[in-house]
Amino acid sequence: MSPRLEDENPDRLYMVTGGRSNVADDGFDLVTLIVSEGDPTPGMQSEHARILRLCQGPTAVVEVAAELRMPVSVVRILLCDLLDMGRITARNPRPAPAEARLPDPDFLKQVLVGLEKL
Template identity: 85%
Template sequence: MAPRLEDENPDRLYMVTGGRSSVADDGLDLVTIIVSECDPTPGMQSEHVRILRLCVSPMAVVEIASELRLPVSVVRILLCDLLDTGRVTARNPRPAPAESPLPDPELLRQVLVGLEQL
């Protein structure tokens, strides 16, 4: 069974991040999509290797943190390492255009009623 986050050894987290506790504004939020751009190489830190393997298929930052069972803040530091070396790319979801009209609430209510009747 994998250890719970609250059981995580703080010394290990310190080692994983190289003593860093934060990164400059990296533009990574919980839903930023990460994609591997290369395979792991010998000698890479094990957490970096796991991220590269996980992100062969696009994966959100929060999903990576969950899979690694590490705090998001630690994962963001690790991702910045990989971004700086070009080993991963990051894509933020596109916001809806400002001119997009919101759906009519009555139409949404009718859809909901229709779905409930299925």
């Protein structure tokens, strides 16, 4: 059975991140999609290698954290390392255009009139 996240040894997390507790604005949010740009190399930190194998296809940051059973804050630090090394690409989902988010007011009025006629 895999250890639960809350059972994670804080000293291990400290070692994994090299003592870093956060990164400057990294642009990684929970739904940022990560894609590996190559295979792990010998001598690579095991967590970095796991991320590269996991992200063969687009994978959200939150999914990476869940799979590694690590806090998102730690995973973001590891992703920054990989991004700086050119080993991953990251892209945020594009928001829908503003006009696609809100229905047309005239259409809503027509629906309301139609409902009143029922």
